Amino acid sequence: MTTGLTLKNLLNIEITGSGTAFPERGRWITNEDIHQMIFGDNWAEKMAEKKLRPDYYETELGLKKRFWTHTPGTTISHNELTSADLMIEAAENAIKDSGVPKNEIDFTIAVTITSPKYSTSMGPYISGKLGLMAPALEMKTGCASNIFSISLAAQLLQNGARNVLIACGETTTKILRMNSTMAYAGGDAGVAIVLSRSNANNKGIVAAYLNTNGSYSDYMGVKGLMPPNQQELDNDNYVLSYVEGTEEFLQQAWNTTPGILYDASGIRPDEIDCLITHQVHKKRTIAAAKAADVPMEKTIDIVGEIANCGSTGVLLALDNARKTNRLSKNQTAMLVAGGGGISWGGMIIKT
Amino acid sequence: MTTGLTLKNLLNIEITGSGTAFPERGRWITNEDIHQMIFGDNWAEKMAEKKLRPDYYETELGLKKRFWTHTPGTTISHNELTSADLMIEAAENAIKDSGVPKNEIDFTIAVTITSPKYSTSMGPYISGKLGLMAPALEMKTGCASNIFSISLAAQLLQNGARNVLIACGETTTKILRMNSTMAYAGGDAGVAIVLSRSNANNKGIVAAYLNTNGSYSDYMGVKGLMPPNQQELDNDNYVLSYVEGTEEFLQQAWNTTPGILYDASGIRPDEIDCLITHQVHKKRTIAAAKAADVPMEKTIDIVGEIANCGSTGVLLALDNARKTNRLSKNQTAMLVAGGGGISWGGMIIKT
Numbered sequence: 272m273t274t275g276l277t278l279k280n281l282l283n284i285e286i287t288g289s290g291t292a293f294p295e296r297g298r299w300i301t302n303e304d305i306h307q308m309i310f311g312d313n314w315a316e317k318m319a320e321k322k323l324r325p326d327y328y329e330t331e332l333g334l335k336k337r338f339w340t341h342t343p344g345t346t347i348s349h350n351e352l353t354s355a356d357l358m359i360e361a362a363e364n365a366i367k368d369s370g371v372p373k374n375e376i377d378f379t380i381a382v383t384i385t386s387p388k389y390s391t392s393m394g395p396y397i398s399g400k401l402g403l404m405a406p407a408l409e410m411k412t413g414c415a416s417n418i419f420s421i422s423l424a425a426q427l428l429q430n431g432a433r434n435v436l437i438a439c440g441e442t443t444t445k446i447l448r449m450n451s452t453m454a455y456a457g458g459d460a461g462v463a464i465v466l467s468r469s470n471a472n473n474k475g476i477v478a479a480y481l482n483t484n485g486s487y488s489d490y491m492g493v494k495g496l497m498p499p500n501q502q503e504l505d506n507d508n509y510v511l512s513y514v515e516g517t518e519e520f521l522q523q524a525w526n527t528t529p530g531i532l533y534d535a536s537g538i539r540p541d542e543i544d545c546l547i548t549h550q551v552h553k554k555r556t557i558a559a560a561k562a563a564d565v566p567m568e569k570t571i572d573i574v575g576e577i578a579n580c581g582s583t584g585v586l587l588a589l590d591n592a593r594k595t596n597r598l599s600k601n602q603t604a605m606l607v608a609g610g611g612g613i614s615w616g617g618m619i620i621k622t
Numbered sequence: 623m624t625t626g627l628t629l630k631n632l633l634n635i636e637i638t639g640s641g642t643a644f645p646e647r648g649r650w651i652t653n654e655d656i657h658q659m660i661f662g663d664n665w666a667e668k669m670a671e672k673k674l675r676p677d678y679y680e681t682e683l684g685l686k687k688r689f690w691t692h693t694p695g696t697t698i699s700h701n702e703l704t705s706a707d708l709m710i711e712a713a714e715n716a717i718k719d720s721g722v723p724k725n726e727i728d729f730t731i732a733v734t735i736t737s738p739k740y741s742t743s744m745g746p747y748i749s750g751k752l753g754l755m756a757p758a759l760e761m762k763t764g765c766a767s768n769i770f771s772i773s774l775a776a777q778l779l780q781n782g783a784r785n786v787l788i789a790c791g792e793t794t795t796k797i798l799r800m801n802s803t804m805a806y807a808g809g810d811a812g813v814a815i816v817l818s819r820s821n822a823n824n825k826g827i828v829a830a831y832l833n834t835n836g837s838y839s840d841y842m843g844v845k846g847l848m849p850p851n852q853q854e855l856d857n858d859n860y861v862l863s864y865v866e867g868t869e870e871f872l873q874q875a876w877n878t879t880p881g882i883l884y885d886a887s888g889i890r891p892d893e894i895d896c897l898i899t900h901q902v903h904k905k906r907t908i909a910a911a912k913a914a915d916v917p918m919e920k921t922i923d924i925v926g927e928i929a930n931c932g933s934t935g936v937l938l939a940l941d942n943a944r945k946t947n948r949l950s951k952n953q954t955a956m957l958v959a960g961g962g963g964i965s966w967g968g969m970i971i972k973t
Contacts, residue, residue: 274755276728278781347851377627379834384743389860390735390797391843392763395963399836404625406832406965408770412743412759419759426777430629445849446741481757483730485750492742498796499850499860500698509740509850612746614757 275482275616277535281425284475285467286622287371287434289590290364292357292461297340302328305454308342328455329575333553337458337578340442344449353387357440357461358397365463366401366436376465377432379407380424382416382439384581385446389498397438412483414549414610416582418617421606422479424466438463441581446493446511453511456552458578462586477603478535479618480528490514491611517613522558524615528607529563536619538603540564543619545598549584549608550574559607571597584608598622624878626833626967628886632776635826636818637973638722638785640941641715643708643812648691653679656805659693679806680926684904688809688929691793695800704738708791708812709748716814717752717787727816728783730758731775733767733790735932736797740849748789763834765900765961767933769968772957773830775817789814792932797844797862804862807903809929813937828954829886830969831879841865842962868964873909875966879958880914887970889954891915894970896949900935900959901925910958922948935959949973 293299303314306325310317318325328334340352358381366373379401381393386409388396394407412419417439424435443457469475495508503509533539546565548556552574560570571588580587585608592598602622609615644650654665657676661668669676679685691703709732717724730752732744737760739747745758763770768790775786794808820826846859854860884890897916899907903925911921922939931938936959943949953973960966 274725276757276778276783281781346853347847347849349847353847374625378832384741385849386740387848389737389740389844389846389848390862391839392735392767392963392965394763395834395836395965396839397836398834399839401836404833404835406627406763406770406967407834407836408761408763408767408965410759410761412745412757416743416759419757423774423777426774426781427627430632430777432627481729482755483746483749483758484755485746485748485752485758488742488747488750493740493849495740495850496698496700496704497738497740497850498698498736498844499846499848499855501855502697504850504852504855511741612743614743614746614759616757 273531275480278422278479279535281429282472282475283469284425284428285469286464287467288365288369288465289593290361290368290463291587291590292360293338294352294360296352297338297459299336300339301336302455309449309451309454323451333575334455334578335575338460339444340459341444343444343447343454347445354383354385354440354442355387355393355397358438359400361461361463362397362401362436362438365465369465371434371465371467373403376403376434376436377405378427378435379403379405380420380437381409382411382420382437382582383441384411384413385442411582412614413612414582414584415608415614415616417585418606418608419481422481425476428466428468434465434467436463436465439583439586441583443581448510456579458580460577460580460583460587462583462590464586474621477538477619477621478532480531481616483612483614484520487517487520487613490517521609521613524609524613525559525607526562528615528617529605532605532617532619538619542603543605544569544602545592545604546570547585547588547592547604547606549610550577550588551579563605624882626831629773629830630886632780633823633826634820635776635779636820637815638818639716639720639816640944641712641719641814642938642941643711644689645703645711647703648689648810650687651690652687653806660800660802660805674802684926685806685929686926689811690795691810692795694795694798694805698796705734705736705791705793706738706744706748709789710751712812712814713748713752713787713789716816720816722785722816722818724754727754727785727787728756729778729786730754730756731771731788732760733762733771733788733933734792735762736793762933763965764963765933765935766959766965766967768936769957769959770832773832776827779817779819785816785818787814787816790934790937792934794932799861807930809931811928811931811934811938813934813941815937825972828889828970828972829883831882832967834963834965835871838868838871838964841868872960872964875960875964876910876958877913879966879968880956883956883968883970889970893954894956895920895953896943896955897921898936898939898943898955898957900961901928901939902930914956
């Protein structure tokens with residue numbers, strides 16, 4: 272039996288704007304930069320001693336560079352960019368791209384797994400800074416957050432909202448350890464989209480599929496008990512830790528999603544113009560294309576340039592698809608995402 | 623011009639279950655207990671010296687007791703109840719009350735402003751512990767969170783979900799200072815409801831109103847920059863702080879909400895069987911009854927027994943209304959909530 276929730280025919284909806292944020296105050300970091308940070312100037316020798324292949328991250332995982340607001344393992348500073356800063360800049364760019372006046376944005380969904388605040392909702396926080404006056408909330412469910420947030424936004428548009436802003440920011444570098452398994456894998460980013468009500472009843476979400484298996488919730492995450500306290504800080508527990516054991520389930524979750532979406536929508540693989548997935552590493556993107564039966568040339572693969580940026584991944588790929596004209600009007604796209612939690616899902620949209 | 627989003631006719635929906643959590647591992651604390659904790663055994667003398675009235679909290683604010691999982695100002699311990707523990711116990715109670723089999727719950731919304739985890743979404747976390755296998759997310763927008771979460775749940779029910787669980791837990795005591803302005807005001811609680819699809823097209827949300835003015839986002843909240851770091855801990859910045867200046871706007875937000883709901887629904891004040899508000903203090907409840915033009919005997923006023931329990935307040939009042947038969951089948955209720963953020967709103971529901 273297939274579990275999870277399938278939503279169908281959330282139509283009369285268009286993506287009218289998208290934008291990213293990689294501000295100049297951050298830095299673009301190559302694999303060599305990280306080799307140097309971990310192993311020092313003679314990293315080539317040191318890595319050889321430890322039998323680590325310097326080319327591994329590019330050759331095996333397709334990772335070349337990533338954007339950092341912070342150097343993992345160092346003290347967090349008020350001078351550094353926060354996830355909120357990234358959301359706000361991306362939102363400004365997306366709103367500008369959409370041409371929608373700010374007073375016609377009727378809802379804001381802020382998304383992050385690396386909020387700069389405890390307790391304060393990033394929805395009100397960023398909407399205040401953006402000068403919006405409309406309901407706003409913060410939500411998260413790992414790397415699939417934006418499959419969920421787009422599904423919620425679509426329903427709000429169907430019930431009267433004219434335009435919904437989804438603004439997403441991550442500073443994963445602030446919870447990564449500076450070591451050879453973690454430092455290369457993550458990056459920081461801001462991305463936002465504006466979804467708008469449309470007169471066209473052939474545009475929108477044809478089918479969406481959402482699911483969560485929370486029994487894996489303890490396998491990946493920041494262990495330290497909150498609110499912040501000295502004991503957890505002393506034990507270095509406010510960094511991302513990972514326990515092996517989710518990979519098989521996660522792979523299966525990604526692999527079964529396209530079939531569920533094809534069944535729910537009646538759309539065939541050869542009708543997909545663009546496959547837009549959460550960006551983890553190259554192997555995951557290749558596996559996703561295979562599972563969706565979509566050729567790699569129709570698949571957005573930008574992970575080499577950004578690494579895994581938490582919940583922003585699928586929207587970064589969507590923005591890239593729009594900006595490179597690989598997703599334009601009157602096309603059909605599939606979105607797929609899944610990650611720590613485990614929440615996963617996808618959707619087939621018509622533009 | 624009225625800003626904000628109004629949703630209408632989210633019908634064919636029933637509240638089928640509700641439940642709370644105040645487990646035995648926590649403690650019920652009277653005003654006198656707090657006098658003693660702050661001022662010592664000779665608190666009467668000490669308070670008189672400082673011209674503090676021991677009866678102020680009950681006489682002026684209507685606060686008599688509250689549930690604590692933690693003593694404000696002390697070290698947080700792994701032995702204490704967390705917001706997740708409270709959500710899970712409340713959810714079990716609500717699910718049992720609803721009679722809905724767990725495998726027919728198609729979505730879980732976890733709500734908290736005091737999560738026990740950074741980065742990890744409480745949606746997957748609690749749904750895993752509850753043994754659910756359905757999509758789950760965490761959301762927040764201050765004390766109005768559950769006006770928003772019920773609105774989202776209603777839309778999911780209209781688009782195919784059979785039952786939606788909203789589970790809410792707060793441990794505000796872990797971010798309160800132990801002083802005479804803060805320690806009396808807050809409490810801890812878990813509460814959950816199950817919303818279900820219904821064949822009755824006269825049951826559900828007749829009208830809902832949601833809004834946010836994020837320009838007040840910095841006035842109330844935990845200041846310290848996240849993720850947790852030593853500097854903010856040393857500066858005692860991971861506790862709730864409050865800057866004067868929101869009260870007038872917040873009052874106006876609460877006061878204008880009923881009129882917007884009456885206009886949107888065509889329902890008159892005398893048709894309201896039960897007024898269910900977020901529980902702040904007695905003055906706020908009285909003001910809300912006046913603004914809604916509903917007599918106090920139809921208003922749920924339990925703040926004296928629980929104090930302000932963050933985002934759980936409106937659902938605690940709703941559960942109380944159901945359990946005391948002040949809200950039963952075929953009635954009309956108004957919900958109103960608003961707080962730090964500032965997010966606010968309300969809804970008129972038919973049961």
